[in-house]
Amino acid sequence: MSATPDVMTAFTSGLADINLDESGTARRGANAAGMKSASASIYDMAATLSGHGALWNWGMHDPALVEEIRARVPGFGEPWTDGFSEQLYFLALRELPIDLDDYAGRHVLEVGCGMGEGLNFLSRVAPGAGMTGLDLSPKAVARGTATLSRGDALTFVHGDAEELPFEDGSVDVLVNIESSHTYPDLGRFLGEAARVLRPGGFLSHIDVYTRQRTETMRRTAEEIKGLEWTADHDISDRVRAAVRRRMAPGSHFRTTLGKQRMNPLVRQIAAHSQILMFGGMFAGYQPPPAIKALSKLGIVPWMSGLPMESYRHRIAVRR
Numbered sequence: 001m002s003a004t005p006d007v008m009t010a011f012t013s014g015l016a017d018i019n020l021d022e023s024g025t026a027r028r029g030a031n032a033a034g035m036k037s038a039s040a041s042i043y044d045m046a047a048t049l050s051g052h053g054a055l056w057n058w059g060m061h062d063p064a065l066v067e068e069i070r071a072r073v074p075g076f077g078e079p080w081t082d083g084f085s086e087q088l089y090f091l092a093l094r095e096l097p098i099d100l101d102d103y104a105g106r107h108v109l110e111v112g113c114g115m116g117e118g119l120n121f122l123s124r125v126a127p128g129a130g131m132t133g134l135d136l137s138p139k140a141v142a143r144g145t146a147t148l149s150r151g152d153a154l155t156f157v158h159g160d161a162e163e164l165p166f167e168d169g170s171v172d173v174l175v176n177i178e179s180s181h182t183y184p185d186l187g188r189f190l191g192e193a194a195r196v197l198r199p200g201g202f203l204s205h206i207d208v209y210t211r212q213r214t215e216t217m218r219r220t221a222e223e224i225k226g227l228e229w230t231a232d233h234d235i236s237d238r239v240r241a242a243v244r245r246r247m248a249p250g251s252h253f254r255t256t257l258g259k260q261r262m263n264p265l266v267r268q269i270a271a272h273s274q275i276l277m278f279g280g281m282f283a284g285y286q287p288p289p290a291i292k293a294l295s296k297l298g299i300v301p302w303m304s305g306l307p308m309e310s311y312r313h314r315i316a317v318r319r
Helices: 005-019 031-051 061-072 084-096 119-125 138-147 186-196 213-224 236-247 254-257 264-277 289-296
Strands: 107-111 130-135 155-160 169-177 197-210 227-234 308-318
Touching: 005 031, 005 213, 031 138, 061 084, 061 119, 061 155, 084 119, 084 197, 084 236, 107 119, 107 186, 107 264, 119 130, 119 155, 119 169, 130 138, 130 236, 155 254, 169 186, 186 213, 197 213, 213 308, 236 254, 236 264, 236 308, 254 264, 264 289
Parallel strands: 107 130, 107 169, 130 155, 169 197
Antiparallel strands: 197 308, 227 308
């Protein structure tokens, strides 16, 4: 199914329903199924249209992290990538009490892996682990399998974050990056994370939050048996730094887009859409005059998205 206007409307309204609800009530039944179907369709389309090296997440910028990554991955960075998306993935493992050279034989699961490029990067940072990516989008999983999978070292499976197809206690580290704000039932996902993690295993959870979703996460995390939350870091400033660098003239993002054959106005619209999708409002983005003019005519949205308040990295250990 393609991302028709009806699908886009279902997805955006579902996101608002999940993230702006003061009560934090879990969505189940037809409402949850509709949101999941729309989400899968959106990411199916992204998997079909996105080129290698496209943006994976809002990213973060921390010069110290960049130097650490370069020490482990020689040649990391431009001209192939701006490195911001990778830094979020690196942070997800770096902050755990496991040395990056001690992952041999461990099972790392990423829930919400998209097309798998982030997990592929982690397989270079922490060699020797068996890494599995799970995603709700069949086409994203198919693309990851076709282009990145490497035997037991890196595999991809189709599945639902709220019904993980893994045995109890079979995972050493579960990574979840910029994904759970789309889940209709956050508690069910966290419960599944607790189930599949072995005792002493870790959940590294990174996501963006509205004020309401922050409170939902706080309440839900307290209710989940088996997970002990050991860290909660606000990384908003570092995320905003990455988004602003992507928006800047001459950035890797703008240079790459500029190489594509398209009308200059279409290029501005494409850049505007990408910036909105990948954290522009969170970082104080203001559209250029041409976009403002088109927005007055109703041709493109001027600003859109949810009032995201913070971007956080939380860690839990399975008791």
